[in-house]
Amino acid sequence: xxxxxxxxxxxxxxxxxxxxxxxxxxxxxxxxxxxxxxxxxxxxxxxxxxxxxxxxxxxxxxxxxxxxxxxxxxxxxxxxxxxxxxxxxxxxxxxxxxxxxxxxxxxxxxxxxxxxxxxxxxxxxxxxxxxxxxxxxxxxxxxxxxxxxxxxxxxxxxxxxxxxxxxxxxxxxxxxxxxxxxxxxxxxxxxxxxxxxxxxxxxxxxxxxxxxxxxxxxxxxxxxxxxxx
Amino acid sequence: xxxxxxxxxxxxxxxxxxxxxxxxxxxxxxxxxxxxxxxxxxxxxxxxxxxxxxxxxxxxxxxxxxxxxxxxxxxxxxxxxxxxxxxxxxxxxxxxxxxxx
Numbered sequence: 001x002x003x004x005x006x007x008x009x010x011x012x013x014x015x016x017x018x019x020x021x022x023x024x025x026x027x028x029x030x031x032x033x034x035x036x037x038x039x040x041x042x043x044x045x046x047x048x049x050x051x052x053x054x055x056x057x058x059x060x061x062x063x064x065x066x067x068x069x070x071x072x073x074x075x076x077x078x079x080x081x082x083x084x085x086x087x088x089x090x091x092x093x094x095x096x097x098x099x100x101x102x103x104x105x106x107x108x109x110x111x112x113x114x115x116x117x118x119x120x121x122x123x124x125x126x127x128x129x130x131x132x133x134x135x136x137x138x139x140x141x142x143x144x145x146x147x148x149x150x151x152x153x154x155x156x157x158x159x160x161x162x163x164x165x166x167x168x169x170x171x172x173x174x175x176x177x178x179x180x181x182x183x184x185x186x187x188x189x190x191x192x193x194x195x196x197x198x199x200x201x202x203x204x205x206x207x208x209x210x211x212x213x214x215x216x217x218x219x220x221x222x223x224x225x226x227x228x229x
Numbered sequence: 230x231x232x233x234x235x236x237x238x239x240x241x242x243x244x245x246x247x248x249x250x251x252x253x254x255x256x257x258x259x260x261x262x263x264x265x266x267x268x269x270x271x272x273x274x275x276x277x278x279x280x281x282x283x284x285x286x287x288x289x290x291x292x293x294x295x296x297x298x299x300x301x302x303x304x305x306x307x308x309x310x311x312x313x314x315x316x317x318x319x320x321x322x323x324x325x326x327x328x329x330x
Binding site: 166169170172173174176177180208209211212215 | 291292295296298299302303305306309
């Protein structure tokens with residue numbers, strides 16, 4: 001597969017860091033996404049007033065929609081985890097979407113980025129469990145009866161490790177597969193606008209994958225907050 | 230003589246890997262298609278019985294479809310590893326580089 005033409009990688013080549021830029025395009029594009037989100041958020045929240053401006057209105061719609069959805073899953077006691085959940089959703093969604101712009105590489109098409117998004121979620125699950133239950137959090141792993149502990153405990157530990165693996169590989173596989181299909185269709189029939197229907201499907205896939213990441217994270221948080229079986 | 234035998238073995242391994250990758254993703258897509266079809270059937274029947282629940286049923290169906298899709302994606306990642314990233318990749322690339330065009 002030949003190397004695609006990426007704008008910010010070319011920009012780094014001009015500066016002189018071309019080896020770094022060619023080896024780690026996902027890092028460069030995650031910086032691009034971060035700068036974009038910070039600039040837009042700072043601009044929208046500059047003059048917060050009761051009568052919202054257009055940018056503030058857009059952000060209010062997004063954030064209130066996310067918060068209502070999250071409360072419907074976790075209940076009222078889960079309101080304090082909202083900044084983590086909303087941040088990961090907006091970041092993952094923007095990272096997925098920049099892959100549809102020609103000349104941009106989606107950072108989530110690399111296993112390192114998705115692992116970096118999934119690992120804090122699962123670690124935060126355990127922090128929530130210890131914060132809510134203290135030492136009794138171990139009861140979540142022990143099952144209903146005491147004599148099944150040697151069977152249930154390894155299964156629960158493996159299932160928690162599998163959560164990290166599944167969150168990571170699901171997001172990586174979807175976005176990387178999408179990029180591969182776009183690259184292959186472009187090399188096969190690029191002049192006939194063959195990638196275009198795949199890009200239309202890609203908007204849907206990007207949103208659904210970010211949404212599923214958010215939903216699974218919220219469900220893990222809820223599972224850690226509530227009492228054991 | 231030893232290098233050529235090693236090259237022939239590496240080529241056989243590569244042929245086997247690529248064949249396995251092709252069959253693996255085909256079987257995964259087959260199972261995923263049937264499962265997602267069952268989910269969509271139940272969702273459409275639910276909406277047909279009770280059109281007011283269309284919003285909730287649609288959201289639940291989309292979530293279920295994405296989770297089933299992820300199983301097919303795992304098979305796709307394994308197929309990609311077999312074709313592009315398995316441990317013999319260096320030896321096989323050298324084989325193609327030395328013996329090919």
